[in-house]
Amino acid sequence: MAHFEKQLESKVVFEGKIIHVRHDKVELEDGRTSMREVVVHPGAVVILAVHEGKTWLVRQYRYCIGRELLEAPAGKLEVGEDHRAAAIRELKEETGATAGRLEYLGEVFPTAGMYTEVFHMYFASDLDFGAACPDDGEFLTVEPMALTELEAMIATGRMTDAKTICIYSMAKARGLI
Numbered sequence: 001m002a003h004f005e006k007q008l009e010s011k012v013v014f015e016g017k018i019i020h021v022r023h024d025k026v027e028l029e030d031g032r033t034s035m036r037e038v039v040v041h042p043g044a045v046v047i048l049a050v051h052e053g054k055t056w057l058v059r060q061y062r063y064c065i066g067r068e069l070l071e072a073p074a075g076k077l078e079v080g081e082d083h084r085a086a087a088i089r090e091l092k093e094e095t096g097a098t099a100g101r102l103e104y105l106g107e108v109f110p111t112a113g114m115y116t117e118v119f120h121m122y123f124a125s126d127l128d129f130g131a132a133c134p135d136d137g138e139f140l141t142v143e144p145m146a147l148t149e150l151e152a153m154i155a156t157g158r159m160t161d162a163k164t165i166c167i168y169s170m171a172k173a174r175g176l177i
Contacts (some may be wrong), residue, residue: 001038003029005028005029005036006025006026006162007025008024008025008026008046008102009025009158010022010023010024010025010152011023011024012053012106015173018041018042018076019039019040020039020150020157021037021038021039021040021163022037022038022040023036023037023038024036024037024038024145028147035163038114038115039114039115039117040098040114040116040118041076041116041117042076042077042117042118043076043077043080043116043117043118043120044075044076044077044086044117044118044119044120045072045074045075045077045083045086045087045090045122046072046073046074046108046120046121046122046163046164047072047073047074047090047091047122047123047167048072048122048123048124048164048171049073049091049099049124049125050095050124050125050127050147050171050176051125051126051155053147053148054145054146054147055057055072055113055144055147055150055168056073056095056127056142056144057070057071057141057142057144058071058072058073058095058138058140058141058142058143058144059071059141059143060139060140060141062140070127070161070162070164071161071164072104072161072164072168073091073094073095074094074119074163075089075093075094076169077120079149083120084102084122087102088102091139092130093132093133093134094134094140094142095129095131095132095142096129096142098122098126098127098128099125099126099127100125100126100127100128100129101124101125102122102126103122103123103125103157104121104122105118105122105123105171106120106121106166106170107120107165108121108163109126109149110162110163113120113142116175119163119166121167121170123147123170123171123174123176125176142143144165147177150168151168154168
């Protein structure tokens with residue numbers, strides 16, 4: 001049996017530069033109604049860039065959690081932007097790399113309980129390196145890391161970025177690393 005909720009009403013209560021928030025009234029399977037708060041996000045790309053047994057991660061300050069995170073290169077999609085094109089752009093902007101091979105691994109919903117955001121996951125290899133060109137106001141440090149070290153960080157809980165853990169797991173399960 002497929003589960004469902006039917007949208008009855010929807011009201012935008014906040015409209016920001018990146019996200020907007022809706023309050024939706026929904027009908028549940030049993031006929032009762034409930035309210036849902038929905039954060040609408042255009043989506044993002046995440047890239048696991050691998051070259052000669054290393055991956056290229058970025059370290060940046062994340063204001064919402066009040067600390068730096070080490071994470072796979074990633075970035076927000078522009079409205080209507082093709083996610084493959086965004087992956088190529090973000091890899092170059094954040095690491096300076098271009099990929100001879102870029103393989104789509106699939107999509108992941110990081111917070112499906114309230115966000116529409118989807119992560120489009122890519123594996124990049126056969127890398128050529130140039131200069132990184134981060135967005136204006138984006139401050140990050142590129143950190144090459146042995147794949148074995150990343151795996152150890154995941155296993156011991158020292159890697160705390162969910163998208164990085166997820167993309168590493170997807171690539172490993174497919175035998176790419």
